[in-house]
Amino acid sequence: MKPASPFLELDEGPRVRVVFDGTPLDLRAGANLAAALLAAGVQTLRHTSVSGAPRGPFCMMGACYDCLVEIDGVVRQACMTEVAEGMEIARPRAGEAGHGA
Ligand code: FES
Known part of the structure; x- marks a missing residue:
């Protein structure tokens, strides 16, 4: 049976280790990276x-x-990227993610 929310699927399946701003996270392999980070409790990915x-x-x-x-x-873009083993992920440095005011 399919879970009520697609985010619940992020709790299932094999996990791989990535690092986000120096913190190791085990995310579902092949998941949408933005969704997996949200499910792991990471809400801020960049600053304007x-x-x-x-x-x-x-x-x-x-x-x-x-x-x-x-x-x-x-x-x-995290939402256009799949989770893969060993990714080193960081919030962009000032001026590298210049979209938005
Ligand atoms: S959430 Fe990735 S471009 Fe909008």
Whole structure:
């Protein structure tokens, strides 16, 4: 039976170790990275370049850019990325995720 929420599926299946801002996290292999981070309790993925306001996944379809993170040195959209073993994920440094005020 399919769970009522697709986020509940993130609790099932094999997990892989990633690191987010220096903290090891075990996320479901192949899951949507933005969803997996939200399910792990990470709500702020970046801060805006102008005001420094926190941003987290919003559209989950690659349109808003609020989910930008640095993955192995490259700034990418977490909602367009699958969880993979060994990912080094960090909040982008100031000026690298310049979308939004
Ligand atoms: S959540 Fe909007 S682009 Fe990823």
